[in-house]
Amino acid sequence: MEASAEAMASPNLQLALSRLGETLALGNRTAFEKLPGSSLLRDKARAIKDETLAHLDEHLEQLERSILARGGHVHFAADGDEANAIVAKIIRDRGVKRVVKSKSMVTEEIHLNAHLEKCGVEVTETDFGEFIIQVAGERPSHLVGPALHKTAEEMRDVLNDRFGTQLTDEPHVMAQFARGHLRQKFRESELGITGGNFLIAETGTVVVISNEGNARLTSSVPKIVVSIVGIEKVIPKLSDLPIFLKVLARAATGQKMSIYASMITGPRKPDEGDGPEETHLVLLDNGRSKILGSPMRESLFCIRCGACLNICPVYRKVGGHAYGGTYSGPIGAVITPLFDGLKDNYHQPHASSLCGACQAACPVKIQIPELLVRNRAAQHETHIAPRGEEFIYRMWAKMMRSPWLYTTLTRWAARVLPWFAKDGWLTRLPGPLAGWTKIRDFPAPSGQTFRERWKSLAEENEANPE
Numbered sequence: 307m308e309a310s311a312e313a314m315a316s317p318n319l320q321l322a323l324s325r326l327g328e329t330l331a332l333g334n335r336t337a338f339e340k341l342p343g344s345s346l347l348r349d350k351a352r353a354i355k356d357e358t359l360a361h362l363d364e365h366l367e368q369l370e371r372s373i374l375a376r377g378g379h380v381h382f383a384a385d386g387d388e389a390n391a392i393v394a395k396i397i398r399d400r401g402v403k404r405v406v407k408s409k410s411m412v413t414e415e416i417h418l419n420a421h422l423e424k425c426g427v428e429v430t431e432t433d434f435g436e437f438i439i440q441v442a443g444e445r446p447s448h449l450v451g452p453a454l455h456k457t458a459e460e461m462r463d464v465l466n467d468r469f470g471t472q473l474t475d476e477p478h479v480m481a482q483f484a485r486g487h488l489r490q491k492f493r494e495s496e497l498g499i500t501g502g503n504f505l506i507a508e509t510g511t512v513v514v515i516s517n518e519g520n521a522r523l524t525s526s527v528p529k530i531v532v533s534i535v536g537i538e539k540v541i542p543k544l545s546d547l548p549i550f551l552k553v554l555a556r557a558a559t560g561q562k563m564s565i566y567a568s569m570i571t572g573p574r575k576p577d578e579g580d581g582p583e584e585t586h587l588v589l590l591d592n593g594r595s596k597i598l599g600s601p602m603r604e605s606l607f608c609i610r611c612g613a614c615l616n617i618c619p620v621y622r623k624v625g626g627h628a629y630g631g632t633y634s635g636p637i638g639a640v641i642t643p644l645f646d647g648l649k650d651n652y653h654q655p656h657a658s659s660l661c662g663a664c665q666a667a668c669p670v671k672i673q674i675p676e677l678l679v680r681n682r683a684a685q686h687e688t689h690i691a692p693r694g695e696e697f698i699y700r701m702w703a704k705m706m707r708s709p710w711l712y713t714t715l716t717r718w719a720a721r722v723l724p725w726f727a728k729d730g731w732l733t734r735l736p737g738p739l740a741g742w743t744k745i746r747d748f749p750a751p752s753g754q755t756f757r758e759r760w761k762s763l764a765e766e767n768e769a770n771p772e
């Protein structure tokens with residue numbers, strides 16, 4: 307609540323968020339409108355995810371076999387600690403001191419950077435937005451645009467403060483500086499770390515999508531490449547990939563196709579000119595297999611495009627940091643409580659108006675509102691909702707089941723609430739209702755319930771049929 311209020315009071319954040327509607331959200335809508343049969347394509351993508359998850363164990367085994375056959379290494383990590391330990395060991399055993407990284411939400415989820423830095427390793431983020439927030443010491447606020455909460459002026463200040471430069475806030479000036487700085491890091495680093503948008507079981511390929519080319523450099527310049535990917539990212543065949551490339555780019559940015567689709571299929575072969583000499587894939591579970599066997603399974607269809615964030619009226623007011631977890635927006639409000647506990651993330655499933663815009667924008671048609679309601683129900687069933695709230699909902703349910711109680715109470719409310727109105731609006735309610743009007747106003751009731759008005763209108767019509 308405090309984080310949301312702080313976010314809404316920040317003019318810079320509000321300016322940055324206000325642009326989402328006419329940029330990314332509009333891009334998504336227009337791109338799908340222009341694609342013939344886009345709804346069928348999204349159904350197809352969804353069906354592949356559904357079918358793959360139904361036999362996830364078999365696909366993961368095939369993926370492992372394919373990678374081993376091409377000379378790569380595969381590691382399974384039950385949780386974030388295990389994944390961090392695996393990566394740290396690879397780094398330690400090879401005497402690596404410097405690492406470059408391409409943007410990856412999974413590594414944010416397991417706090418990999420902090421772990422490696424504790425081990426004395428220099429980690430450099432190479433996606434421009436991620437680089438900015440790493441320098442600023444912040445967390446990403448969006449699945450696709452990690453520094454989306456920052457204006458160009460703020461980015462300029464972050465860079466100038468850290469590097470003692472005199473850059474202007476023109477995007478090409480800052481990008482040119484970052485390019486020069488990062489090229490040097492690519493040359494110096496012995497190991498590259500990537501996430502992965504898709505894993506192809508048939509060929510043993512890790513697919514990394516980017517628009518800046520940094521993922522390609524991360525996965526081809528250093529001698530060793532380590533990819534850390536959630537187990538749900540596997541798809542069966544190479545021929546499935548184009549379907550996802552089409553829907554991901556359109557949903558995320560409105561592009562027909564993302565600029566780079568880097569494909570890591572084992573280490574380079576003796577006759578190949580470039581590429582890593584050693585590749586590792588760390589397959590992360592971290593609660594995913596538990597979700598797989600639950601009614602929340604559908605949340606694993608997510609391809610992290612960010613479209614549900616861009617369209618969400620709540621996200622567009624409070625931004626990503628107010629959610630408090632690694633993942634924000636509607637899908638974050640679904641999966642963060644599943645990963646990190648319903649109690650510790652009590653507010654998340656409630657950070658939604660359930661308007662359904664997220665589901666309409668989702669390229670794999672995840673029924674996000676339904677999943678949010680399921681999270682709320684689970685909080686209720688496990689009695690972790692605050693007592694006051696439980697009591698109110700119990701009373702509400704009682705009232706909705708009793709026509710007499712409903713009529714009496716709505717009559718009472720319709721007559722009493724106008725006492726608190728000012729110029730036809732309820733701007734300040736008393737007692738426990740004060741929270742509702744702290745940040746929103748309601749039109750005051752007319753003094754009659756809907757049924758009463760309906761009845762009097764019907765009577766009027768009867769008396770004057772003309």
Ligand code: SF4
Pocket residue numbers: 449557607608609610611612613614615637664667668669670671672
């Ligand atoms: S839930 Fe859907 S819209 Fe949201 S990030 Fe995932 S795939 Fe994209």
